[in-house]
Amino acid sequence: MAMSSKQIVELNVNGIPHQLLVEPRKTLADVLRDDLGLTGTKLGCEHGVCGACTVLVDGRAIRACLMFAVQAQGPEITTVEGLASDGELDHIQKAFAENHGLQCGYCTPGMLMTAHAFLAENPEPTREQICEGMNGNLCRCTGYQNIIKSTAAAAKAAK
Amino acid sequence: MTSLIGQKFVRGDGLEKVTGQARYTADLAFTGLLHAKFLYAERARARIVDIDITAARAMRGVHAVVTQADAPMVRYGMFVKDRTLFAHEVVRFEGEIVAAVAAETPEQAEAACAAIRVVYEDLDPILDVEEALKSSSPLVHPDWKSYQTQNGVERGPNDCGHMTSVKGDVEAGFAEADHILTETYQSDMAHAVPIEPHAVVAQWQGDKVTIWSTSQVPFPARAGVAETLQIPQSNVRLVVPHLGGGFGGKCDFHFEAHVALLARQARRPVRLVFTRREEFVATDKVRHASKIELTTGVKADGTITARRARILLNSGAYCGDALFTTEIGLMMVAGPYRVPNLHAEVHTVYTNRTPAGSVRAPGGPETCWAVEQHTDELARRVGLDPLEFRRRNLVQAGDTGQTGQRFISSSAKECLERAAEIAGWPGKDFAPGEALGIAVGWWFSLPASSGAYVKLNADGTGTIVTGAQENGSGSVMGLATLAAEELGMRPDQFSIVYQDTESGPFDLGSAGSQTTFNNGRAVIEAAGEVRTKLLRKAAEMLEAAEEDLELVDGAARVRGVPSKALPIASVAAASQTSSLLIGSGSGNPPSLPEHDLSGCGGRLGYSAFLAPSFFCHIARVRVDEETGTVSVPEVTAVHEFGRILNPLGAQGQVEGGVIQSIGMAVLEGSQYDGGRQLNPGLLGYKLITAADAPRVNVELLEDPVDHGGPHGAKAVGEPPVVGTAAAIGNAVAAAAGTRVRALPMTAERVWTALHEQEGELA
Ligand code: FES
Ligand code: FES
Numbered sequence: 059m060a061m062s063s064k065q066i067v068e069l070n071v072n073g074i075p076h077q078l079l080v081e082p083r084k085t086l087a088d089v090l091r092d093d094l095g096l097t098g099t100k101l102g103c104e105h106g107v108c109g110a111c112t113v114l115v116d117g118r119a120i121r122a123c124l125m126f127a128v129q130a131q132g133p134e135i136t137t138v139e140g141l142a143s144d145g146e147l148d149h150i151q152k153a154f155a156e157n158h159g160l161q162c163g164y165c166t167p168g169m170l171m172t173a174h175a176f177l178a179e180n181p182e183p184t185r186e187q188i189c190e191g192m193n194g195n196l197c198r199c200t201g202y203q204n205i206i207k208s209t210a211a212a213a214k215a216a217k
Numbered sequence: 218m219t220s221l222i223g224q225k226f227v228r229g230d231g232l233e234k235v236t237g238q239a240r241y242t243a244d245l246a247f248t249g250l251l252h253a254k255f256l257y258a259e260r261a262r263a264r265i266v267d268i269d270i271t272a273a274r275a276m277r278g279v280h281a282v283v284t285q286a287d288a289p290m291v292r293y294g295m296f297v298k299d300r301t302l303f304a305h306e307v308v309r310f311e312g313e314i315v316a317a318v319a320a321e322t323p324e325q326a327e328a329a330c331a332a333i334r335v336v337y338e339d340l341d342p343i344l345d346v347e348e349a350l351k352s353s354s355p356l357v358h359p360d361w362k363s364y365q366t367q368n369g370v371e372r373g374p375n376d377c378g379h380m381t382s383v384k385g386d387v388e389a390g391f392a393e394a395d396h397i398l399t400e401t402y403q404s405d406m407a408h409a410v411p412i413e414p415h416a417v418v419a420q421w422q423g424d425k426v427t428i429w430s431t432s433q434v435p436f437p438a439r440a441g442v443a444e445t446l447q448i449p450q451s452n453v454r455l456v457v458p459h460l461g462g463g464f465g466g467k468c469d470f471h472f473e474a475h476v477a478l479l480a481r482q483a484r485r486p487v488r489l490v491f492t493r494r495e496e497f498v499a500t501d502k503v504r505h506a507s508k509i510e511l512t513t514g515v516k517a518d519g520t521i522t523a524r525r526a527r528i529l530l531n532s533g534a535y536c537g538d539a540l541f542t543t544e545i546g547l548m549m550v551a552g553p554y555r556v557p558n559l560h561a562e563v564h565t566v567y568t569n570r571t572p573a574g575s576v577r578a579p580g581g582p583e584t585c586w587a588v589e590q591h592t593d594e595l596a597r598r599v600g601l602d603p604l605e606f607r608r609r610n611l612v613q614a615g616d617t618g619q620t621g622q623r624f625i626s627s628s629a630k631e632c633l634e635r636a637a638e639i640a641g642w643p644g645k646d647f648a649p650g651e652a653l654g655i656a657v658g659w660w661f662s663l664p665a666s667s668g669a670y671v672k673l674n675a676d677g678t679g680t681i682v683t684g685a686q687e688n689g690s691g692s693v694m695g696l697a698t699l700a701a702e703e704l705g706m707r708p709d710q711f712s713i714v715y716q717d718t719e720s721g722p723f724d725l726g727s728a729g730s731q732t733t734f735n736n737g738r739a740v741i742e743a744a745g746e747v748r749t750k751l752l753r754k755a756a757e758m759l760e761a762a763e764e765d766l767e768l769v770d771g772a773a774r775v776r777g778v779p780s781k782a783l784p785i786a787s788v789a790a791a792s793q794t795s796s797l798l799i800g801s802g803s804g805n806p807p808s809l810p811e812h813d814l815s816g817c818g819g820r821l822g823y824s825a826f827l828a829p830s831f832f833c834h835i836a837r838v839r840v841d842e843e844t845g846t847v848s849v850p851e852v853t854a855v856h857e858f859g860r861i862l863n864p865l866g867a868q869g870q871v872e873g874g875v876i877q878s879i880g881m882a883v884l885e886g887s888q889y890d891g892g893r894q895l896n897p898g899l900l901g902y903k904l905i906t907a908a909d910a911p912r913v914n915v916e917l918l919e920d921p922v923d924h925g926g927p928h929g930a931k932a933v934g935e936p937p938v939v940g941t942a943a944a945i946g947n948a949v950a951a952a953a954g955t956r957v958r959a960l961p962m963t964a965e966r967v968w969t970a971l972h973e974q975e976g977e978l979a
Binding site: 167 | 227228230231232233234235236237238239240241243244246410411412413414459460461462464490492493688689690691865869872873874875876877898899900904906907908910912913
């Protein structure tokens with residue numbers, strides 16, 4: 059009976075296509091974490107406020123706790139695990155690691171994904187724009203100072 | 218040889234955190250894992266008439282249902298043994314755990330919780346602290362007298378710990394005063410809000426259990442499991458994977474035993490992960506709501522002559538580790554000021570609300586805020602600039618503190634002057650509604666035992682095995698620098714094994730800003746032992762005298778003869794056929810400075826401040842008169858930390874603390890309807906975001922002490938959160954022309970204060 063309520067979902071995550079049998083009520087975040095083992099995507103509130111679960115869906119920053127997996131079929135989904143290629147950190151990951159843009163690291167995957175979407179649209183941001191752009195992700199440790207600095211450094215490195 | 222101390226090092230765990238590979242408790246995978254859910258009381262005070270779990274036990278997917286009937290009847294608690302794992306006969310707050318379920322899916326566990334039938338007889342909740350202290354009040358704990366306590370705890374009905382601090386003759390002091398000012402300040406309950414919610418996994422093998430937990434204090438948590446389940450501590454292993462922040466909310470022993478009990482009954486591993494609502498309602502570890510009454514006498518020239526203080530802390534249903542707040546709050550009432558005559562008392566009051574305990578800098582921000590508002594009001598009374606008033610009263614070297622401790626040195630004034638300079642006090646070019654506010658304060662370093670092992674490996678790397686717990690601040694990551702400094706190596710050559718009770722020696726955990734201060738000493742001692750052995754072996758291999766050797770750049774070499782050298786790796790490799798290069802350390806904690814407790818009462822755990830540090834914060838605020846909204850465009854924070862070992866880490870602590878404190882100042886507080894929280898979520902309980910966060914000007918001063926931590930360091934983690942709310946309060950008062958005497962200073966409260974003032978003027 060439980061099986062009959064499940065349905066086949068096709069997800070394209072970090073460039074790899076997956077076919078999964080999941081219940082339609084399952085969020086994208088839960089499917090990424092539980093079914094695909096991609097635990098880099100964090101859950102901090104499960105009500106759309108903290109931003110820890112942010113992933114990219116066709117390049118747009120999306121809260122994976124607010125989206126059902128069945129809604130995410132088709133587009134290219136990128137999680138924090140998909141950022142580095144061949145073990146080489148991308149420029150945003152590097153900037154956060156080098157500029158002390160993290161402490162406990164729990165907000166970090168979400169911050170990195172938001173920074174990606176933000177910098178794609180604002181390649182040369184001012185400090186104010188960074189503060190606005192990163193506004194949807196909570197960090198309790200850093201006071202945001204080094205997150206802002208890391209994002210600015212990443213923008214610079216991309217040039 | 219250049220010292221590594223004070224140099225900037227990028228933290229060692231950054232790589233795994235930016236790649237998503239860092240595993241936190243909720244990320245761990247287990248074969249046959251079950252999911253736990255708790256059934257909460259959802260009412261403030263009631264008698265349990267009946268609990269029926271039969272239906273729940275029979276449900277599909279359910280493997281365990283437990284209540285207090287399944288647990289040993291043990292009362293536990295750090296200071297007062299006043300609680301049981303599950304509700305026993307009564308419930309005392311809305312988040313009290315009545316039962317727990319383990320099932321194959323979280324949904325099944327939740328459904329089973331809903332199927333547990335509990336019959337309650339509701340009772341009128343006890344909510345107000347003043348009412349609770351009256352002799353006519355019903356008791357939250359009718360059997361309080363029979364509870365065991367730690368030594369020295371003095372209690373009363375509905376009061377799980379009261380303390381008094383007395384100095385001089387307060388009446389004589391008031392008689393000398395030209396002005397006497399009495400004010401009352403109140404703060405709402407606030408939360409630690411780590412972004413990672415609590416999570417616990419328990420798995421048994423025979424009669425031994427391994428528990429992975431989001432704990433800041435693995436050793437005390439292990440002791441709690443052993444005590445409540447009545448099993449030997451050696452049968453409990455507590456491991457903390459990466460920890461997603463704590464801020465005190467994950468201190469003390471919490472839910473580990475509940476999950477272990479479920480796993481034992483289910484015979485399968487069980488995982489508990491809190492929702493955000495549970496984080497607010499059930500963590501039973503919040504910052505106390507408080508009421509702070511201050512009466513101060515002051516001479517016309519601004520000299521403080523006497524102070525009387527009374528603090529009431531709303532401790533909720535259980536004592537937990539609340540008495541830290543009581544003790545420290547008491548020590549904050551004089552502030553870093555010369556107060557020759559003082560009478561202060563604090564009561565930790567039981568009510569039917571969420572239990573409070575030590576959240577980052579317990580008793581600090583709220584007391585500092587009240588005292589510093591009061592200080593500005595005193596300055597206004599005598600017509601002095603707030604800066605000048607403070608100058609005249611701050612403690613200096615040679616002064617005696619609240620409990621008679623003599624200050625060997627004091628950087629209080631230096632912090633004040635430096636902050637004033639950076640912030641441009643008293644400020645100019647203010648936009649409408651803008652002003653500056655100032656606050657000063659002090660904090661202490663906590664002496665405690667702590668241990669570590671250090672070993673050198675054949676490839677020339679080192680390993681530190683420590684009992685210390687990393688909460689995210691980087692304090693454990695920073696231990697590598699201390700070991701590297703002793704051994705002439707680089708910090709990145711050390712790996713660290715930490716937060717596992719089976720490997721590291723005892724440590725208090727990530728609490729009281731004590732990691733670097735205490736475990737740092739232990740690591741240096743352990744590395745020192747390795748150094749001695751390394752030099753002995755190298756001397757033998759180089760055919761040189763030990764005294765002539767130095768350890769530099771990963772090599773042992775003869776001083777002045779760089780060619781006569783051996784890489785540490787070769788010495789370490791050679792030692793594998795003789796005596797190994799290993800060491801252990803357990804730095805002896807320094808004792809408290811001499812002080813005098815005559816006339817004082819209660820358990821005074823912080824009766825004197827060891828290696829006290831000082832700070833001054835200045836905030837610029839903008840008050841929108843239409844809406845009452847307060848924004849904070851700039852904060853200057855000057856801290857003296859003895860010796861700065863890890864500048865990036867220390868700066869990060871200050872920045873994070875300042876922003877947290879802004880939240881406490883203007884946003885963060887729980888609203889209540891009777892005994893129920895009204896805003897237990899991040900939509901209703903707002904945190905500061907990047908867009909609200911001002912630029913923080915941080916300056917770190919040094920004043921190394923020889924009775925302190927490694928290389929003269931003092932505690933760093935907690936002080937940064939203490940002063941900003943106070944500075945903001947004073948800035949709001951200056952900008953609005955009226956004072957808000959409640960924390961948080963929300964738009965509504967500011968607007969009301971502005972309006973009342975208009976009313977008064979009309
Ligand atoms: S977990 Fe999705 S926004 Fe918090
Ligand atoms: S680094 Fe801990 S929440 Fe951001």
